[in-house]
Amino acid sequence: MIEKILSITKRTRSTPFTRRVEAAGVKSYAVYNRMLLPAVFESIEADYWHLCEHVQVWDVACERQVEIKGPDSQRLVQLMTPRDISRAQELQCLYVPLCDIDGGIINDPIAIKHTKQHWWLSIADSDVGLWAKGLATGYGLDVTVNEPDVWPLAVQGPKAEQLMARVFGDEIKSIRFFRGKMLHFQNQKMLVARSGWSKQGGFEIYLNNAGLAEPLWDELFRQGRDLNVRAGCPNTIERIESGLLSFGGDISGENNPFECGLDAYINLDADIESLSHAKLTALKGHHKNQLIGLMFDRKMTFTETKISFLNQVIGNITSEVWSPKHEKHLAFAMLQREYLQHHSLIEIDGISGRICELPFDFEN
Numbered sequence: 001m002i003e004k005i006l007s008i009t010k011r012t013r014s015t016p017f018t019r020r021v022e023a024a025g026v027k028s029y030a031v032y033n034r035m036l037l038p039a040v041f042e043s044i045e046a047d048y049w050h051l052c053e054h055v056q057v058w059d060v061a062c063e064r065q066v067e068i069k070g071p072d073s074q075r076l077v078q079l080m081t082p083r084d085i086s087r088a089q090e091l092q093c094l095y096v097p098l099c100d101i102d103g104g105i106i107n108d109p110i111a112i113k114h115t116k117q118h119w120w121l122s123i124a125d126s127d128v129g130l131w132a133k134g135l136a137t138g139y140g141l142d143v144t145v146n147e148p149d150v151w152p153l154a155v156q157g158p159k160a161e162q163l164m165a166r167v168f169g170d171e172i173k174s175i176r177f178f179r180g181k182m183l184h185f186q187n188q189k190m191l192v193a194r195s196g197w198s199k200q201g202g203f204e205i206y207l208n209n210a211g212l213a214e215p216l217w218d219e220l221f222r223q224g225r226d227l228n229v230r231a232g233c234p235n236t237i238e239r240i241e242s243g244l245l246s247f248g249g250d251i252s253g254e255n256n257p258f259e260c261g262l263d264a265y266i267n268l269d270a271d272i273e274s275l276s277h278a279k280l281t282a283l284k285g286h287h288k289n290q291l292i293g294l295m296f297d298r299k300m301t302f303t304e305t306k307i308s309f310l311n312q313v314i315g316n317i318t319s320e321v322w323s324p325k326h327e328k329h330l331a332f333a334m335l336q337r338e339y340l341q342h343h344s345l346i347e348i349d350g351i352s353g354r355i356c357e358l359p360f361d362f363e364n
């Protein structure tokens with residue numbers, strides 16, 4: 001990995017939480033949707049253990065909202081995703097791959113239905129707003145597309161519910177996974193959902209008033225002192241152990257959702273109007289590659305991401321990390337299905353690893 005200091009300019013947007021993130025001692029950032037995303041506080045491994053044991057507050061304001069409003073909103077969202085959104089409830093969150101007409105993945109946001117005429121796409125790192133505006137223009141849809149004053153803040157970890165109940169009240173406890181409620185903080189109503197990019201449990205607060213960012217941050221830290229609350233961020237170790245895919249890393253526009261194992265989020269049998277429906281129907285079962293897990297019993301140092309077999313390149317590693325909890329080296333790899341049909345092991349640098357379905361099953 002290249003590690004150089006990036007010059008942070010106005011085009012690398014800071015967030016309403018950045019001052020607090022700086023004060024908490026952030027050590028490095030990534031850039032996501034042209035906005036700062038904290039990457040390390042203490043160390044990736046120390047941050048990981050803390051996340052698994054306590055509670056963290058994450059500045060994920062870079063998960064920008066593409067707001068779609070107007071009579072044709074639901075039609076536009078449905079055009080973009082092959083997942084059937086017709087039965088979504090208000091304030092339900094849906095993980096939706098967005099696909100182009102060739103089945104390629106444009107982004108993998110969480111869609112949030114406010115009403116049929118008001119949706120948010122909480123996006124990963126690509127320009128969904130431009131895509132949505134282009135489609136709206138091309139299809140002559142009656143919608144507006146904009147980026148609202150909304151700044152997601154995640155509260156993650158086993159003590160997240162306890163902390164959130166102190167700040168937002170006991171109603172927090174009745175929110176089911178991937179559902180949201182409008183709750184108050186200092187007289188401002190905002191969406192709080194049980195979601196987040198970890199499997200340690202937690203919530204995301206969609207703060208809708210940048211002026212309340214520091215008061216909200218401070219209140220979480222005041223109320224969480226005895227819970228050992230800390231600033232954190234999406235953690236590579238935790239998310240690989242949990243099988244959470246990263247757009248731009250594990251998934252790209254070159255991939256279709258079957259290759260990425262996103263079958264559960266595609267409804268080919270539904271009677272919906274979706275750009276990618278025809279192509280995905282034709283592709284199903286015929287895709288060439290598959291994203292799978294690899295597990296090695298010892299710590300690996302991969303010298304390249306390419307994976308070869310009998311001198312032929314058969315795939316590549318998209319993410320990898322040492323898991324200190326399971327004492328295994330874990331990787332996601334995109335491999336030819338042809339290889340997968342005949343093998344359950346793979347050899348890299350002379351070390352044999354097991355091929356696993358995702359998410360990893362550490363019991364077996």
Ligand code: THG
Nearest residue numbers: 063094095108109110122123124152196197204244
């Ligand atoms: N939260 C919000 N916005 C986001 C993310 C987020 N935008 C970018 C990125 N993350 C989008 N990608 C994902 C990928 C996986 C999940 C959420 C967002 C996720 N998946 C669960 C799983 O795989 O088990 C559950 C999915 C489901 O059952 O529907 O949580 O994190 N606001």
